[in-house]
Amino acid sequence: MKYERKDLLGIEELSAEEINFILDTAVSFREILERPIKKVPTLRGKTIVNLFFEPSTRTRMSFELAAKRLNADVLNFSTSSSSILKGETLLDTARNILAMKVDCFVIRHSAPGTPHIIAKNLSIPVINAGDGAHEHPTQALLDLYTIRERKGRIKGLRIAIVGDISRSRVARSNIWGLSKLQAEVRLCAPPTLIPPRIEETGTQVFFSLEKAIKNVDIIMMLRIQKERDKGSLVPSNAEYREFFSLTEEKIKVAKDDVLIMHPGPVNRGIELPTALADGQRSIILDQVTNGVAIRMAILYLLLGGK
Amino acid sequence: MKYERKDLLGIEELSAEEINFILDTAVSFREILERPIKKVPTLRGKTIVNLFFEPSTRTRMSFELAAKRLNADVLNFSTSSSSILKGETLLDTARNILAMKVDCFVIRHSAPGTPHIIAKNLSIPVINAGDGAHEHPTQALLDLYTIRERKGRIKGLRIAIVGDISRSRVARSNIWGLSKLQAEVRLCAPPTLIPPRIEETGTQVFFSLEKAIKNVDIIMMLRIQKERDKGSLVPSNAEYREFFSLTEEKIKVAKDDVLIMHPGPVNRGIELPTALADGQRSIILDQVTNGVAIRMAILYLLLGGK
Amino acid sequence: MKYERKDLLGIEELSAEEINFILDTAVSFREILERPIKKVPTLRGKTIVNLFFEPSTRTRMSFELAAKRLNADVLNFSTSSSSILKGETLLDTARNILAMKVDCFVIRHSAPGTPHIIAKNLSIPVINAGDGAHEHPTQALLDLYTIRERKGRIKGLRIAIVGDISRSRVARSNIWGLSKLQAEVRLCAPPTLIPPRIEETGTQVFFSLEKAIKNVDIIMMLRIQKERDKGSLVPSNAEYREFFSLTEEKIKVAKDDVLIMHPGPVNRGIELPTALADGQRSIILDQVTNGVAIRMAILYLLLGGK
Numbered sequence: 043m044k045y046e047r048k049d050l051l052g053i054e055e056l057s058a059e060e061i062n063f064i065l066d067t068a069v070s071f072r073e074i075l076e077r078p079i080k081k082v083p084t085l086r087g088k089t090i091v092n093l094f095f096e097p098s099t100r101t102r103m104s105f106e107l108a109a110k111r112l113n114a115d116v117l118n119f120s121t122s123s124s125s126i127l128k129g130e131t132l133l134d135t136a137r138n139i140l141a142m143k144v145d146c147f148v149i150r151h152s153a154p155g156t157p158h159i160i161a162k163n164l165s166i167p168v169i170n171a172g173d174g175a176h177e178h179p180t181q182a183l184l185d186l187y188t189i190r191e192r193k194g195r196i197k198g199l200r201i202a203i204v205g206d207i208s209r210s211r212v213a214r215s216n217i218w219g220l221s222k223l224q225a226e227v228r229l230c231a232p233p234t235l236i237p238p239r240i241e242e243t244g245t246q247v248f249f250s251l252e253k254a255i256k257n258v259d260i261i262m263m264l265r266i267q268k269e270r271d272k273g274s275l276v277p278s279n280a281e282y283r284e285f286f287s288l289t290e291e292k293i294k295v296a297k298d299d300v301l302i303m304h305p306g307p308v309n310r311g312i313e314l315p316t317a318l319a320d321g322q323r324s325i326i327l328d329q330v331t332n333g334v335a336i337r338m339a340i341l342y343l344l345l346g347g348k
Numbered sequence: 349m350k351y352e353r354k355d356l357l358g359i360e361e362l363s364a365e366e367i368n369f370i371l372d373t374a375v376s377f378r379e380i381l382e383r384p385i386k387k388v389p390t391l392r393g394k395t396i397v398n399l400f401f402e403p404s405t406r407t408r409m410s411f412e413l414a415a416k417r418l419n420a421d422v423l424n425f426s427t428s429s430s431s432i433l434k435g436e437t438l439l440d441t442a443r444n445i446l447a448m449k450v451d452c453f454v455i456r457h458s459a460p461g462t463p464h465i466i467a468k469n470l471s472i473p474v475i476n477a478g479d480g481a482h483e484h485p486t487q488a489l490l491d492l493y494t495i496r497e498r499k500g501r502i503k504g505l506r507i508a509i510v511g512d513i514s515r516s517r518v519a520r521s522n523i524w525g526l527s528k529l530q531a532e533v534r535l536c537a538p539p540t541l542i543p544p545r546i547e548e549t550g551t552q553v554f555f556s557l558e559k560a561i562k563n564v565d566i567i568m569m570l571r572i573q574k575e576r577d578k579g580s581l582v583p584s585n586a587e588y589r590e591f592f593s594l595t596e597e598k599i600k601v602a603k604d605d606v607l608i609m610h611p612g613p614v615n616r617g618i619e620l621p622t623a624l625a626d627g628q629r630s631i632i633l634d635q636v637t638n639g640v641a642i643r644m645a646i647l648y649l650l651l652g653g654k
Numbered sequence: 655m656k657y658e659r660k661d662l663l664g665i666e667e668l669s670a671e672e673i674n675f676i677l678d679t680a681v682s683f684r685e686i687l688e689r690p691i692k693k694v695p696t697l698r699g700k701t702i703v704n705l706f707f708e709p710s711t712r713t714r715m716s717f718e719l720a721a722k723r724l725n726a727d728v729l730n731f732s733t734s735s736s737s738i739l740k741g742e743t744l745l746d747t748a749r750n751i752l753a754m755k756v757d758c759f760v761i762r763h764s765a766p767g768t769p770h771i772i773a774k775n776l777s778i779p780v781i782n783a784g785d786g787a788h789e790h791p792t793q794a795l796l797d798l799y800t801i802r803e804r805k806g807r808i809k810g811l812r813i814a815i816v817g818d819i820s821r822s823r824v825a826r827s828n829i830w831g832l833s834k835l836q837a838e839v840r841l842c843a844p845p846t847l848i849p850p851r852i853e854e855t856g857t858q859v860f861f862s863l864e865k866a867i868k869n870v871d872i873i874m875m876l877r878i879q880k881e882r883d884k885g886s887l888v889p890s891n892a893e894y895r896e897f898f899s900l901t902e903e904k905i906k907v908a909k910d911d912v913l914i915m916h917p918g919p920v921n922r923g924i925e926l927p928t929a930l931a932d933g934q935r936s937i938i939l940d941q942v943t944n945g946v947a948i949r950m951a952i953l954y955l956l957l958g959g960k
Contacts, residue, residue: 075755079699087385089413100750103729107701107754110727115416117409130613138406138612141636142413143381306750307742330753393691395719421722423715436919444712444918447942448719449687 045343049161049168052177053218061219064339065187071342072187072335074111084346085114088145093119093136094171095151100306100330101171101180105148108337112346117144136160146345149173167344175209180340181305182215184333186223188325189260191332192301196223200297202254204230204286205264205313206275208237212305213264217243230254231286234275251286256295262303263288263313279312288314293323301325351649355467355474358483359524367528370645371493377648378493378641380417390652391420394451399425399442400477401457406612406636407477407486411454414643418652423450442466452651455479473650481515486646487611488521490639492529494631495566497638498607502529506603508560510536510592511570511619512581514543518611519570523549536560537592540581557592562601568609569594569619585618594620599629607631657955661773661780664789665830673834676951677799683954684799684947686723696958697726700757705731705748706783707763712918712942713783713792717760720949724958729756748772758957761785779956787821792952793917794827796945798835800937801872803944804913808835812909814866816842816898817876817925818887820849824917825876829855842866843898846887863898868907874915875900875925891924900926905935913937 043063053061074080090109094102102118109116119139136147148169149157154176161168172178190196201220207213207229217240220227227245229236236247248254255261266282276282293300302314302324310316318324349369359367380386396415400408408424415422425445442453454475455463460482467474478484496502507526513519513535523546526533533551535542542553554560561567572588582588599606608620608630616622624630655675665673686692702721706714714730721728731751748759760781761769766788773780784790802808813832819825819841829852832839839857841848848859860866867873878894888894905912914926914936922928930936 077699080701080755081699087383087387089386089416099731099747100754103731103751104754106729107727107756110701115413117412119405119409131616134613134616135405137633138636139409141633142406142410142640143386143637144413307746310743310746327749327753330750331755334754393689393693395692395722421719423718425711425715437922440919440922441711443939444942445715447939448712448716448946449692449943450719 048344049157049170050179050340050344051158051161051168051170053179053182053215053222054177056179056218056222058222058224061183061186061222064183064336064343065190067343068183068187068332068335068339071338072332074338075331075335080111081113082111083113084342085109085112088114088345089117089143090114090146090148090341091117091119091139091144092171093139093147093149093151095121095149095156096172098150098171100333101150104330104333105169105171105337108334108341111334112338112341114145114341114345132156133159133163136164140164140166146341169340169344172211175211175214177215178211179215180333180336181212182219183340184329184336185212185216185262185303185305186219187332187336188303188329189301192325192328193259196220196225198224198226199259200226200228200257201260201262202228202230202248202258203262203264204251204254204288206235206266207231207240207264208235210264216262217245221245228254228258232276232282251288252292252295255288255293255300258296258300260301260303261288261293261296264305265307265309266312283312287312288318290315290317293318303329306330354650355463355476356485356646356650357464357467357474357476359485359488359521359528360483362485362524362528364528364530367489367492367525370489370642370649371496373649374489374493374638374641374645377644378638380644381637381641386417387419388417389419390648391415391418394420394651395423395449396420396452396454396647397423397425397445397450398477399445399453399455399457401455401462402478404456404477406639407456410636410639411475411477411643414640414647417640418644418647420451420647420651438462439465439469442470446470446472452647475646475650478517481517481520483521483524484517485521486639486642487518488525489646490635490642491518491522491568491609491611492525493638493642494609494635495607498631498634499565502526502531505531505565506534506563507531507566507568508534508536508554508564509568509570510557510560510594512541512572513537513546513570514541514581516570522568523551527551534560534564538582538588557594558598558601561594561599561606564602564606566607566609567594567599567602568611570611571613571615572618589618593618594624596621596623599624609635612636660956661769661782662791662952662956663770663773663780663782665791665794665827665834666789668791668830668834670834670836673795673798673831676795676948676955677802679955680795680799680944680947680951683950684944686950687943687947692723693725694723695725696954697721697724700726700957701729701755702726702758702760702953703729703731703751703756704783705751705759705761705763707761707768708784710762710783712945713762716942716945717781717783717949720946720953723946724950724953726757726953726957744768745771745775748776752776752778758953781952781956784823787823787826789827790823791827792945792948793824794831795952796941796948797824797828797874797915797917798831799944799948800915800941801913804937804940805871808832808837810836810838811871812838812840812869813872813874814840814842814860814870815874815876816863816866816900818847818878819843819852819876820847822876828874829857833857840866840870844888844894863900864904864907867900867905867912870908870912872913872915873900873905873908876917877919877921878924895924899924900930902927902929905930915941918942
């Protein structure tokens with residue numbers, strides 16, 4: 043098995059075999075992160091360009107660290123100081139940077155499909171680091187990796203994703219990934235935050251948190267994305283907290299060994315109380331660590347593993 | 349022959365021999381860019397500081413890539429997060445950074461002469477990456493390199509520079525460079541965008557695009573710099589486009605093998621229609637690639653080649 | 655002797671032995687800065703994260719250079735493009751970055767005690783790069799290093815610190831350091847800029863510049879921090895300059911071999927006239943150079959010297 047694609051644009055188009063192959067590849071990179079010298083020469087002389095058109099700390103840093111640990115050079119492109127301000131098209135910007143002989147683009151953009159347009163037009167690998175509410179494939183891969191690491195398998199697990207499903211690229215990519223690996227996926231949110239016809243993906247929809255998490259193995263809480271909120275899809279934060287926050291009381295209906303995940307950043311006291319965010323069941327920081335390993339694996343497969 | 353100067357501040361002061369020596373030096377760096385591992389240890393342990401006081405993507409990235417491919421360390425100085433905000437003079441900022449034992453400054457500033465002031469007062473090499481409407485010497489060098497690469501020579505070629513000549517440091521540096529290497533330089537713009545007494549440089553001025561590009565080997569289109577426009581030197585973009593845009597129809601009067609250049613970023617549909625910007629005659633992306641090689645050569649000559 | 659602490663948070667808690675040990679360690683790193691290749695492989699494979707929540711040029715660059723010269727990787731965290739904007743707590747941000755397996759945080763924040771909170775909660779070394787008006791320990795260490803280098807000793811020297819004492823973390827850290835190494839410390843400012851009960855530190859307070867600098871070995875001028883000024887503690891800049899600016903006339907009462915220091919950036923013409931800032935007695939740029947060596951020593955002691 044090899045990963046034969048030029049790019050990583052989404053989980054939707056990947057087969058279960060491809061997903062498993064990426065997860066398997068990440069295992070050895072995860073081990074490197076435990077070494078005193080966390081560096082391998084795999085991508086020496088390659089240049090990775092981070093094109094981030096939305097603010098980001100953890101994803102951008104995670105890619106930057108992954109690249110540096112493979113000995114690649116990293117160029118960070120910052121929107122605010124750029125010629126995008128001068129009216130250049132995004133594709134022209136990418137083509138110009140490519141002409142400087144760089145080797146890979148990592149792209150985050152608020153418009154769904156942006157990385158796909160760049161990927162279609164350029165010869166080098168493109169990694170989608172989040173495109174609007176569409177996909178965030180490396181997040182789903184790190185989530186799958188973390189679940190498999192902690193539970194030993196994914197097939198047959200029962201997983202509830204709770205929160206703003208309709209505007210979450212994390213949810214969308216995870217629904218694809220979990221379904222392909224034959225987990226049972228439950229979605230839970232107020233009706234205004236559930237996208238239409240989502241049941242066609244084979245997931246079950248719940249409007250009650252207590253019912254959604256009954257007997258689940260994993261609860262994946264999403265953040266209420268206050269910064270994107272333009273309309274008012276939720277009556278108030280207090281209302282949301284009352285019905286969709288996880289609490290130590292509510293979680294008792296889940297399995298005894300249930301684990302809590304969150305893509306971060308956590309709104310403490312809104313989606314999750316501090317006791318759960320930092321408690322024994324939380325594997326939120328494992329997700330972050332595994333994210334570096336997954337991104338090392340992706341860069342390796344797209345750039346060096348051929 | 350050697351490049352004996354401490355700095356690269358402008359094309360005006362260079363001899364034809366010096367220009368040719370830089371172009372010759374760039375040839376071997378251009379080859380490195382085609383290698384799988386685009387890195388040489390030439391400037392290991394040196395630190396290059398990018399001091400950019402104007403927004404820039406391509407020039408800043410090009411210098412950063414050039415430095416990294418020579419194994420130098422790069423510090424990027426961002427105006428917005430700096431002690432310039434605390435009222436420090438520019439020269440004090442530079443002197444303080446120099447005291448940290450760095451090896452070279454690359455400076456872009458809106459005020460003409462800024463790199464010259466820094467260069468005069470500091471012991472290390474200074475590279476002008478664009479000073480107001482004055483000079484942009486590495487752009488002219490990469491343009492000369494690209495012309496020589498594609499046409500085999502520069503002497504005797506007929507070259508039209510079209511656009512906002514009066515506020516273009518690219519035009520100014522190219523007029524010096526092309527004249528020194530004995531090309532025939534034609535300038536073309538509405539009268540309001542032609543600087544006074546420019547004919548004294550030995551160039552010819554045309555107010556008609558059709559006349560300017562008749563029988564030329566190279567057409568160098570400049571961008572209409574909307575972002576600097578404070579007065580109204582051009583009636584409207586539509587007006588400008590009507591008379592000074594290049595079209596497939598108009599270009600027929602040029603030589604059959606005419607090539608189109610542009611320093612970027614291109615305003616598609618204003619200076620150039622997409623068909624010409626992306627067409628067979630366009631060597632715009634070659635310019636970008638060669639820019640990295642030219643900057644590697646300059647850094648090598650100023651820092652390592654002695 | 656070893657430096658046994660996990661962090662460097664302030665000078666207050668250090669013993670004279672610890673301070674001297676750091677200064678001794680810096681000597682060999684200072685020598686590296688004079689080499690043509692200013693790089694040693696000491697911290698290869700380690701990652702240093704700069705978390706700067708206040709604008710800074712020289713301190714951030716100094717730490718970045720120090721880290722790169724030890725061959726560490728550096729991640730710069732910029733507040734403006736970060737998930738702090740998304741309402742995440744500072745501690746969560748730090749914990750998440752730590753989960754990516756980084757090795758050290760360098761933190762600047764306007765709130766006193768911020769680096770201490772991070773240090774207490776995380777397992778990796780934390781370096782305080784300035785916390786509000788509290789401490790700036792690497793600045794004091796570089797000042798002590800510079801004094802010792804130029805005067806051969808610190809014990810018994812008479813040092814005047816002049817300026818906005820009450821809001822200066824530089825003054826606070828230097829008072830601790832100089833006192834511990836048995837220098838005689840004099841503070842000089844208008845009464846509104848002297849913190850209450852400061853005499854308890856063993857320093858002497860002067861409201862007259864002429865009296866404060868009489869027979870001193872060192873004059874350390876502080877900057878008037880206009881950018882932090884919310885009230886009006888000084889009647890006017892002109893007023894301040896009249897009474898608290900150093901002049902060539904006033905400095906005659908100091909020792910003949912008096913040296914002038916300033917943490918930068920200098921307000922030329924306010925605290926110091928240009929003739930003194932750039933004159934023979936000024937060791938302001940030595941401070942900057944020694945700052946890189948001190949930060950290399952600190953990173954080495956916290957990360958590599960065990």
